[in-house]
Amino acid sequence: MSEAIVIRTSGGFSVRLRPRPLAVGAACVLVALVVAVLAIGGGDYPMSPADVVRTLLGRGTSADAFIVEQVRLPRVLTALAAGGALALSGAAFQALARNPLGSPDLLGFTQGAAAGALTVIVVIGGGGLALAAGAVTGGLVTGAAIYLLAWREGLHGSRLVLVGIGVAATLTGIDGYLLTRANIPDAARAVLWLTGTLDGRGWGDLAPLLAAMIVVVPIVLLGCARGLRILEMGDDAATALGVRVERVRLALLASAVLLSALAAAATGPVAFVALTAPQLARRLTREPGPNLLPSLCMGAALLVTADLVAQRLIPGHRLPVGVVTGVLGGVYLIGLLAGRRRAGRP
Numbered sequence: 001m002s003e004a005i006v007i008r009t010s011g012g013f014s015v016r017l018r019p020r021p022l023a024v025g026a027a028c029v030l031v032a033l034v035v036a037v038l039a040i041g042g043g044d045y046p047m048s049p050a051d052v053v054r055t056l057l058g059r060g061t062s063a064d065a066f067i068v069e070q071v072r073l074p075r076v077l078t079a080l081a082a083g084g085a086l087a088l089s090g091a092a093f094q095a096l097a098r099n100p101l102g103s104p105d106l107l108g109f110t111q112g113a114a115a116g117a118l119t120v121i122v123v124i125g126g127g128g129l130a131l132a133a134g135a136v137t138g139g140l141v142t143g144a145a146i147y148l149l150a151w152r153e154g155l156h157g158s159r160l161v162l163v164g165i166g167v168a169a170t171l172t173g174i175d176g177y178l179l180t181r182a183n184i185p186d187a188a189r190a191v192l193w194l195t196g197t198l199d200g201r202g203w204g205d206l207a208p209l210l211a212a213m214i215v216v217v218p219i220v221l222l223g224c225a226r227g228l229r230i231l232e233m234g235d236d237a238a239t240a241l242g243v244r245v246e247r248v249r250l251a252l253l254a255s256a257v258l259l260s261a262l263a264a265a266a267t268g269p270v271a272f273v274a275l276t277a278p279q280l281a282r283r284l285t286r287e288p289g290p291n292l293l294p295s296l297c298m299g300a301a302l303l304v305t306a307d308l309v310a311q312r313l314i315p316g317h318r319l320p321v322g323v324v325t326g327v328l329g330g331v332y333l334i335g336l337l338a339g340r341r342r343a344g345r346p
Helices: 019-041 049-056 062-097 109-124 129-150 157-180 184-195 203-231 235-240 245-267 273-285 292-312 321-342
Strands: 005-008 014-017
Touching (some): 109 129, 109 184, 129 157
């Protein structure tokens, strides 16, 4: 394990940093930025990477500025923000459940956000902020229900996973029913949203997610990370060291649900990013623990790369980004399960 770098402030606050996780996070940020520049430069109005960078610095032509700032930049920033939010949410859920399969896709939280958003689409016919509000409401209600159902003298990993899978199955049926009640235009819109797509994303889609991340990400990284790491030693040891176990779990659960719900509102319930990004980050850092910051950076790089692949994989036809992440994530999940079986673990 690499030696930690401890940064202390005059107020007594300290941050422990390890070189390898920092290097992995920095590499993911670099990959994300390079892919973002390539994504902004592609399309029917091609631009070189130099032109993209020049335009982002405010030195491009008026035509370049319009294409970048109004058409392509919101999509790329939404991919980066949603990928980071999903990955951080997934890392939190996996740490809470103490299970590599713990993620909002599999535990029902994404389905809850989808049910709230579908209700807005089908019943109200709204979009934008109304859809974001519906997704957040659905996610938070689902989170509260799972917490109450799974809590029994504490929130334990196996119980959380089992309850979450049951709730996910129930909500999948509800989502299907809502689709049957929609008229054809709303149903087509809802199905595209459920697949996960970044087409047509603008600043209004990004704003709620970005605002929430500005508040929630520091809470998770600075307020909950230490308690979460100590929780890995067990509830009794954490309590003896002064960690308020249930308070940390509840704060982390609420933050993770909010991040996953707002990411779903911005892009639709993009599959498997929340599952795979924390696992890839942990394999690269070779560090125990939740690896929250490397996971966030990995998720941003994964989703913006998947969106670039979705746009260019089939010439003349753009795939929804959820199709690409679903295929790659499904392959990764099969490999993960096969690896656990070979290792003799259930």
